[in-house]
Amino acid sequence: MKQIKQLISCILFSAIAALGTGCATLPNVTEVIEDTPTDTPRQISSSKGLLSPAKSKAVMDRLKRSGNPTDILERHTAVMETVTDTPLTTGNRVSLLADGTDTYTAMFKAIQRAQDHINLETYIIEDDETGRAFADLLLQKQAQGVQVQIIYDSLGSIYTPETFFQRLRDGGIQVVAFNPLNPANDKDEWGLTHRDHRKILIVDGTLAIIGGVNISKVYSSNPFKRKQSETTPIHWRDTDIQIEGPAVAEFQKLFLATWQDQKGPELSGCNFFPILKERGKALVRVIGSTPGETNRLPFIMYVSAISFAEHSIHITSSYFIPDNQIVQALTAAAARGVDVTLLLPGVTDSQLALHAQRYSYSGLLKSGVKIYEHSNSLLHAKTAVIDKVWSTVGSTNLDLLSLLHNDEVNAVVLNRQFAAEMEQMFVRDLAGSRQIHWDDWKDRPWLPRIREWFVNLFARWL
Numbered sequence: 001m002k003q004i005k006q007l008i009s010c011i012l013f014s015a016i017a018a019l020g021t022g023c024a025t026l027p028n029v030t031e032v033i034e035d036t037p038t039d040t041p042r043q044i045s046s047s048k049g050l051l052s053p054a055k056s057k058a059v060m061d062r063l064k065r066s067g068n069p070t071d072i073l074e075r076h077t078a079v080m081e082t083v084t085d086t087p088l089t090t091g092n093r094v095s096l097l098a099d100g101t102d103t104y105t106a107m108f109k110a111i112q113r114a115q116d117h118i119n120l121e122t123y124i125i126e127d128d129e130t131g132r133a134f135a136d137l138l139l140q141k142q143a144q145g146v147q148v149q150i151i152y153d154s155l156g157s158i159y160t161p162e163t164f165f166q167r168l169r170d171g172g173i174q175v176v177a178f179n180p181l182n183p184a185n186d187k188d189e190w191g192l193t194h195r196d197h198r199k200i201l202i203v204d205g206t207l208a209i210i211g212g213v214n215i216s217k218v219y220s221s222n223p224f225k226r227k228q229s230e231t232t233p234i235h236w237r238d239t240d241i242q243i244e245g246p247a248v249a250e251f252q253k254l255f256l257a258t259w260q261d262q263k264g265p266e267l268s269g270c271n272f273f274p275i276l277k278e279r280g281k282a283l284v285r286v287i288g289s290t291p292g293e294t295n296r297l298p299f300i301m302y303v304s305a306i307s308f309a310e311h312s313i314h315i316t317s318s319y320f321i322p323d324n325q326i327v328q329a330l331t332a333a334a335a336r337g338v339d340v341t342l343l344l345p346g347v348t349d350s351q352l353a354l355h356a357q358r359y360s361y362s363g364l365l366k367s368g369v370k371i372y373e374h375s376n377s378l379l380h381a382k383t384a385v386i387d388k389v390w391s392t393v394g395s396t397n398l399d400l401l402s403l404l405h406n407d408e409v410n411a412v413v414l415n416r417q418f419a420a421e422m423e424q425m426f427v428r429d430l431a432g433s434r435q436i437h438w439d440d441w442k443d444r445p446w447l448p449r450i451r452e453w454f455v456n457l458f459a460r461w462l
Contacts, residue, residue, distance in 0.1 A: 083297060097213075107134075213239075218378075250286035315398075320399065345373065383425075393413075
């Protein structure tokens with residue numbers, strides 16, 4: 001009964017929120033792939049600007065020679081080049097932050113070292129011990145002359161009291177609420193479904209930390225539930241990355257575009273785009289998306305990368321309610337002999353999302369896709385590593401809410417050393433997971449099958 005009430009509430013909320021938003025659809029990625037030229041050289045940008053075609057080719061050739069050949073380096077990269085103006089940048093150092101503790105340690109260290117400005121964009125910032133620790137440090141840096149800007153989502157942070165944000169404003173920090181829930185406070189066009197789900201920290205324009213970690217004691221929380229108790233019994237498993245190098249400028253552009261779109265106060269006096277030195281060898285492309293765009297870039301990123309995989313696809317997804325194109329790409333990859341392994345939640349903050357997730361299992365398992373459910377923590381990470389060279393970490397869930405309605409951001413990293421770290425993290429997470437076998441799954445009782453089928457009817461709003 002409780003789950004039925006939750007479903008009814010979700011449907012009513014989504015129906016109200018969807019008024020005036022139209023019926024958004026995802027692009028046909030097959031058509032995008034077919035329209036992509038295959039005979040043009042890749043374009044790569046460095047700290048000194050766009051590389052020549054010959055130098056770009058040399059960079060890609062070195063990457064290709066470093067491991068097994070894969071179409072993902074050439075054809076997928078070409079697809080993304082045609083749908084986004086964001087360049088593939090070289091000279092980046094990418095550090096894996098494999099959990100919330102590592103992420104907060106890196107964020108605090110970066111903030112403490114800030115000298116010019118700090119830009120923070122997050123879905124959730126809680127008024128708990130973690131949120132207050134961030135607030136204290138940010139206020140301290142503001143008092144030292146470092147300008148701080150914060151964008152928070154008004155729905156994600158619905159239970160954070162206004163006094164929390166007023167304290168920041170009183171200390172000189174500039175704070176913007178993304179798409180206020182009150183229509184009277186709307187900046188332009190009111191709509192509940194358009195949320196800012198990004199998590200970005202940019203310090204001095206030279207360092208960025210992105211991923212799935214919110215500012216919360218539990219690393220994230222459900223905005224439709226009251227705060228959990230001070231002694232949270234379940235660990236939230238999440239992933240971020242820290243990037244230094246030319247790619248940081250692309251995250252800065254996304255933040256400033258959102259600030260301007262939300263009619264934030266005029267920004268001046270900060271060096272948002274300093275000269276960026278090359279800090280490492282990783283190729284990075286920043287993938288940002290906003291509702292209303294013709295091409296939903298994270299969706300195209302995932303489907304095309306899966307479609308061109310030749311050896312392995314290892315995906316970790318916190319909310320997995322895939323559309324047909326993603327399912328077809330995964331099953332086709334398994335059919336051509338690719339090791340396709342999905343790591344999904346077994347413990348969740350949304351039972352309805354878990355039922356909808358399991359609706360897709362039968363077709364995937366029958367095709368040879370391996371599915372694991374993480375059981376010793378609440379899995380909130382959104383990552384993938386393909387063919388031991390292509391990786392992505394970001395805020396994008398593989399569900400329609402994320403793919404259609406949210407502002408999201410992912411980083412695509414082309415680097416075999418970083419991919420090896422991602423693979424090691426994936427193996428560690430599998431050790432705390434339970435594999436779902438087709439022989440057992442097909443003999444399940446009928447009640448959970450009916451429940452999954454019914455909940456999936458409303459997957460668009462979960």
